[in-house]
Amino acid sequence: MSLDDAVSKPHDRLAKALAEDLTAVNHLIRQRMASEHAPRIPEVTAHLVEAGGKRLRPMLTLATARMCGYTGPYHIHLAATVEFIHTATLLHDDVVDDSAQRRGRPTANLLWDNQSSVLVGDYLFSRSFQLMVETGSLRVLDILANASATIAEGEVLQLTAAQDITTSEEIYFKVIRGKTAALFAAACEVGAVIAGKEDQTVRALAAYGDALGISFQIVDDLLDYTGSTATGKNIGDDFRERKLTLPVIKAIAAADDTERAFWHKCIAKGQQEAGDLPHAIALMTRHGTLEATRAQALYWAEQAKSALRDLPDHPLKPVLTDLSDYVVARLN
Incomplete structure (x- = not known):
């Protein structure tokens, strides 16, 4: 199977099937990454969020919720949550790795500074938890909170094992x-949980x-x-x-x-x-x-x-x- 057949077509098919939901997710992301008092937050966030990423993780949430027959509004919140968590980890990772480029563009820490990247990442984590709470599901909150902790644990383990x-x-x-x-698994899991599946x-x-x-x-x-x-x-x-x-x-x-x-x-x-x-x-x-x-x-x-x-x-x-x-x- 060629790269176009094996890669582009499944991804494109998924994006096409979820187009309406993805539009709603992108709208919610832009709405929630705003800040009345700190304009640097949307500047830094937009640089990464709108850099052409595939939105694979939020699409997994949208797809699994639809597969499980969910008809409510909160799969949009959960997909945005997953993207915020992912974006926050990328901002932090680029600081830890002293990276200069991501997705073919200069990193936020290079364009602004390390402090901005870390603090905006923290802001996105906070926004993600606000979105989780709005679903009213403690089980969803438990899954995504555990995933966030596991991601941080994995990063610290990688740091301690580095060069060894x-x-x-x-x-x-x-x-x-x-x-x-951890985030791939949680993205899929919460889609089923919000739909009330067994x-x-x-x-x-x-x-x-x-x-x-x-x-x-x-x-x-x-x-x-x-x-x-x-x-x-x-x-x-x-x-x-x-x-x-x-x-x-x-x-x-x-x-x-x-x-x-x-x-x-x-x-x-x-x-x-x-x-x-x-x-x-x-x-x-x-x-x-x-x-x-x-x-x-x-x-x-x-x-x-x-x-x-x-x-x-x-x-x-x-x-x-x-x-x-x-x-x-x-x-x-």
């Missing part, structure tokens, strides 16, 4: 389940989001070594930032003493020289860690599909199934 070449695959999966998969359906949709999020992050990490500008990735960014992602963790585990010394120099000490990135990619290729990482991304995409199989038929069900191909198609 003894970091294991177990720690890696804890990190990505926290910083990425626990079996709620669990299935949460499992779908979890697996989709894991696959999504593994693909993103792999593309740092195998992608191209066409995929929106700058090759070697994670390597230069000394991030221990799955292909590197696998390569270190398979390394001999000489190779381990190389990884220690580049990742632990940060003493990188011209030619180190190609050498790192050569080591990963030699040990088959790029292909092994790809296999794990495909495995989790299949797990996402499997989670949906026993759910009742609905026009959006095959589109969500195809989204599993959406996240891995960039590897082809």
Whole structure:
């Protein structure tokens, strides 16, 4: 399947099916990111929110609510909540990572400053909780509050494991389940909960989001070594930032003493020289860690599909199934 067939069409189909709801979500986002007393808040927020992101997470909330037969107004609130949480984490991440670019544009911390990014991120978290409360569902509040805490926990775990070449695959999966998969899972779960569906359906949709999020992050990490500008990735960014992602963790585990010394120099000490990135990619290729990482991304995409199989038929069900191909198609 080509990238256009596997990726664009499922996403476009979902966006088209949810067009009216997405318009309402975007209206609510713009309304709630306003601030009467601090105009910098909407300036910073708009820079990121309107930067051309795919709105994948809020679309998952809208889609699962519709699949579950929800007819009320609060799926719009929950989709906006999910997007606010996501945007807040991006603002904070760019400060932590000292990033200069996101989605092909300068980051907010570069255009304004770190303080503005952190504080506007905090504001968006606060707005997200206001939106949650308006649904009147304690269960929804519990799910999204737990997801917010898990995201922060994953980010802190990643920070403490950074540049530590003894970091294991177990720690890696804890990190990505926290910083990425938790919000995917919660976005799907609350769509079912607000519709009042039974626990079996709620669990299935949460499992779908979890697996989709894991696959999504593994693909993103792999593309740092195998992608191209066409995929929106700058090759070697994670390597230069000394991030221990799955292909590197696998390569270190398979390394001999000489190779381990190389990884220690580049990742632990940060003493990188011209030619180190190609050498790192050569080591990963030699040990088959790029292909092994790809296999794990495909495995989790299949797990996402499997989670949906026993759910009742609905026009959006095959589109969500195809989204599993959406996240891995960039590897082809």
